[in-house]
Amino acid sequence: MRFTVAHLKRGEKGIIKDISADQIPIKLFEMGCLPGSEVELIQFAPFQDPMYININGSFLAIRRETALHIEVEKVEEKPTL
Amino acid sequence: MSKQINVALIGNPNTGKTSVFNALTGLNQKVGNYPGITVEKKEGVCKLPRGVKAHILDLPGTYSLNATSLDENVVIELLLNKKDKNFPDLAIVVTDVENLKRNLLLFTQIKDLEIPTVLVINMADRMSKKGISLDIPLLEEKLNTKIALVSSRKNTGIDKIKELILDHRNIPTSTCVDTTVIDKTYFEGLQNAFPSQSVYKLWLVITQDINFANLDRNLVKDTSDFSTKSKSDLKRLQQKETIIRYKFINDVLKEGYKVDLNAAKGLRSRLDRILTHKIYGYVIFFLILLLIFQAIYDWSQYPMDFIDGLFATISDWTKNTLPPGAFTNLIAEGIIPGLGGIVIFIPQIAFLFLFISVLEESGYMSRVVFLMDRVMRRFGLSGKSVVPLISGTACAIPAVMATRNIESWKERLITILVTPFTTCSARLPVYLIIIALVIPDTTYLGLNVQGLTLMLLYLLGFGTAVFSAWALNKVLKIKSRSFFVVEMPNYKLPLIKNVGITVLEKTKSFVIGAGKIILAISIILWFLASNGPSDNFRNAEEIVTNQTESNNLSSDELATKIASYKLQNSYIGIAGKAIEPAIEPLGYDWKIGIAIISSFAAREVFVGTLATIYSVGSEEEDTIKNQMAAEVHADGRKIFNLASGISLLLFYAFAMQCMSTLAIVKRETNSWKWPMAQLFIMSGFAYLVALIAYQFLK
Numbered sequence: 001m002r003f004t005v006a007h008l009k010r011g012e013k014g015i016i017k018d019i020s021a022d023q024i025p026i027k028l029f030e031m032g033c034l035p036g037s038e039v040e041l042i043q044f045a046p047f048q049d050p051m052y053i054n055i056n057g058s059f060l061a062i063r064r065e066t067a068l069h070i071e072v073e074k075v076e077e078k079p080t081l
Numbered sequence: 082m083s084k085q086i087n088v089a090l091i092g093n094p095n096t097g098k099t100s101v102f103n104a105l106t107g108l109n110q111k112v113g114n115y116p117g118i119t120v121e122k123k124e125g126v127c128k129l130p131r132g133v134k135a136h137i138l139d140l141p142g143t144y145s146l147n148a149t150s151l152d153e154n155v156v157i158e159l160l161l162n163k164k165d166k167n168f169p170d171l172a173i174v175v176t177d178v179e180n181l182k183r184n185l186l187l188f189t190q191i192k193d194l195e196i197p198t199v200l201v202i203n204m205a206d207r208m209s210k211k212g213i214s215l216d217i218p219l220l221e222e223k224l225n226t227k228i229a230l231v232s233s234r235k236n237t238g239i240d241k242i243k244e245l246i247l248d249h250r251n252i253p254t255s256t257c258v259d260t261t262v263i264d265k266t267y268f269e270g271l272q273n274a275f276p277s278q279s280v281y282k283l284w285l286v287i288t289q290d291i292n293f294a295n296l297d298r299n300l301v302k303d304t305s306d307f308s309t310k311s312k313s314d315l316k317r318l319q320q321k322e323t324i325i326r327y328k329f330i331n332d333v334l335k336e337g338y339k340v341d342l343n344a345a346k347g348l349r350s351r352l353d354r355i356l357t358h359k360i361y362g363y364v365i366f367f368l369i370l371l372l373i374f375q376a377i378y379d380w381s382q383y384p385m386d387f388i389d390g391l392f393a394t395i396s397d398w399t400k401n402t403l404p405p406g407a408f409t410n411l412i413a414e415g416i417i418p419g420l421g422g423i424v425i426f427i428p429q430i431a432f433l434f435l436f437i438s439v440l441e442e443s444g445y446m447s448r449v450v451f452l453m454d455r456v457m458r459r460f461g462l463s464g465k466s467v468v469p470l471i472s473g474t475a476c477a478i479p480a481v482m483a484t485r486n487i488e489s490w491k492e493r494l495i496t497i498l499v500t501p502f503t504t505c506s507a508r509l510p511v512y513l514i515i516i517a518l519v520i521p522d523t524t525y526l527g528l529n530v531q532g533l534t535l536m537l538l539y540l541l542g543f544g545t546a547v548f549s550a551w552a553l554n555k556v557l558k559i560k561s562r563s564f565f566v567v568e569m570p571n572y573k574l575p576l577i578k579n580v581g582i583t584v585l586e587k588t589k590s591f592v593i594g595a596g597k598i599i600l601a602i603s604i605i606l607w608f609l610a611s612n613g614p615s616d617n618f619r620n621a622e623e624i625v626t627n628q629t630e631s632n633n634l635s636s637d638e639l640a641t642k643i644a645s646y647k648l649q650n651s652y653i654g655i656a657g658k659a660i661e662p663a664i665e666p667l668g669y670d671w672k673i674g675i676a677i678i679s680s681f682a683a684r685e686v687f688v689g690t691l692a693t694i695y696s697v698g699s700e701e702e703d704t705i706k707n708q709m710a711a712e713v714h715a716d717g718r719k720i721f722n723l724a725s726g727i728s729l730l731l732f733y734a735f736a737m738q739c740m741s742t743l744a745i746v747k748r749e750t751n752s753w754k755w756p757m758a759q760l761f762i763m764s765g766f767a768y769l770v771a772l773i774a775y776q777f778l779k
Contacts, residue, residue, distance in 0.1 A: 025566060
């Protein structure tokens with residue numbers, strides 16, 4: 001199974017690997033949602049939908065069904081003390 | 082210098098573009114519509130040194146030149162059409178220093194159209210707090226433009242913008258990004274086919290089709306012959322284009338823009354933790370809603386009572402001061418009460434727009450959209466439907482227009498169709514007077530029954546809206562992907578100037594827009610009630626006197642008889658009698674029938690119509706309520722009793738409200754199909770429910 005933005009937990013980050021272009025509105029590209037960008041999951045609404053994310057400094061809310069089309073590689077962060 | 086400099090303000094939403102516009106033009110601005118569409122057109126005049134004036138056009142906010150809505154399309158149509166009289170001599174792209182990277186995407190697109198373009202970097206006051214440093218000369222060189230660093234909050238840098246406007250002839254027009262590299266052969270072919278056109282312009286015209294098919298085709302003829310690529314191919318190319326643009330921007334910003342990440346975050350994340358919280362988030366939203374309703378229906382009562390009294394005094398004064406006659410009657414009974422009926426709504430409308438504009442300016446509205454999306458989607462709506470549904474409690478017209486930013490057509494259509502169910506402020510006077518007449522002023526479980534009834538009517542309206550959304554979602558077979566992207570802007574303290582201008586503008590347009598209709602209706606009604614077609618009307622005195630000769634009436638009684646005979650034989654009386662059979666089963670007489678029909682122009686006309694009909698029909702001036710309470714059927718039963726009252730309340734709760742709503746729905750859906758469906762289904766349902774209620778209760 002592909003690991004996507006929808007699989008991130010709150011506070012986790014990932015680097016975008018691939019985007020299913022046909023399923024994603026052009027507006028999302030324009031907001032900086034492009035391969036190589038970093039995504040941070042900030043908050044879920046109840047039922048984990050929509051999701052509040054930070055892509056390269058753009059703070060956006062997208063629906064889960066859109067998030068499922070953005071494949072990411074999880075960034076393992078060392079806990080900062 | 083006689084020629085004005087044409088300046089277009091362009092920028093992403095949430096960049097403070099409107100603040101810059103307000104700072105440049107002050108109150109020298111006017112809001113209109115673009116011809117044929119309901120997109121708001123804001124323009125103003127900016128006075129520059131040496132007597133030069135600049136015409137500033139505040140274009141709708143857009144993220145890029147790939148339009149996805151009517152509002153955004155306005156920007157592209159203007160920038161692609163050199164012949165437009167508003168075509169800019171200078172484009173000013175307004176950006177937010179915190180989102181410079183994303184905001185520059187639009188800047189590079191506009192630069193590539195070879196329009197003289199300058200960059201305004203706004204919100205400079207937040208730089209130190211966010212640890213941002215800028216190398217302006219380096220950015221100017223790399224972007225080949227001039228930059229003004231502005232804080233519209235602190236009012237700094239505005240003079241620099243004015244300087245740049247004066248200097249517009251010396252602003253470079255070179256391009257930023259060579260888009261042709263994404264598919265060399267395709268673009269070469271395009272250029273060869275249309276040698277006289279800029280290839281980037283051609284590309285924009287072709288790709289508009291994917292997102293939004295509304296561009297003026299005359300611009301580039303027969304591009305359709307050149308659609309050698311499929312839609313998804315074009316979309317992939319657009320993605321590539323976006324990537325190379327960002328690559329360019331990243332290169333530019335690498336050296337010119339430094340941000341200390343540790344200084345960032347802070348307020349946003351702390352506020353978000355509470356405001357978007359699973360429980361507190363909803364509690365806070367609910368409390369804010371309560372506050373709004375409190376303001377609209379309680380606080381505004383004081384100014385409204387004052388206005389009511391004021392107009393009654395003026396009307397009285399006119400009647401006593403001007404010489405008696407038809408003209409005085411027209412002013413005192415037609416025009417002044419008509420005007421009063423408009424002015425009285427100013428406090429409510431102003432409160433509503435005050436709250437909506439504060440919530441939007443502060444960035445909170447996006448959080449509401451985020452919180453409500455999932456709940457609303459169950460009913461076929463979108464999180465973005467919340468704003469229209471709240472606005473609908475003031476007036477359905479701005480509410481229907483507020484649906485524009487809903488991406489999915491199906492969700493947007495459903496929102497438009499159900500919004501008129503929410504109880505608009507124009508229905509309030511109708512509810513209030515009927516409740517006062519038929520619902521006892523007692524308490525039940527410590528609550529005022531009249532107040533409870535009013536609240537029930539509101540809940541009924543909102544409940545019906547949600548329920549019909551759910552039903553429409555099941556019935557409508559529209560394939561539409563629910564793209565949903567909401568920017569979550571930074572929290573900001575709203576600027577008083579911006580909020581003030583918004584409230585002023587919206588209130589003004591309501592008063593003038595609705596005012597014209599209400600005024601016209603009250604004059605027409607007065608005329609129709611004071612004139613009649615037949616001899617019966619003209620010889621009313623004689624006929625009534627002859628008929629009642631034997632009864633020995635006092636002169637007062639006689640005058641009342643004459644007036645009521647006149648009214649029955651006036652144009653309005655004849656029309657009312659004609660429709661009486663249709664409304665009798667609902668418990669209404671012909672006067673209510675006339676009021677219902679005329680209230681289709683605007684809801685609040687209902688009370689005004691009855692007032693006009695009754696005051697034409699009686700010699701003594703009394704309050705509308707007392708006059709309505711005194712109305713009886715031929716057999717002595719009261720016209721306004723519990724059964725007919727409830728039936729009227731329900732009719733008004735469900736019926737399609739007014740013709741202005743129909744007109745705006747026609748415009749926004751671009752077809753008569755939907756407004757007609759609303760008219761017949763809603764009004765038919767209202768008739769049925771009112772019929773059942775009356776027959777059951779009588």
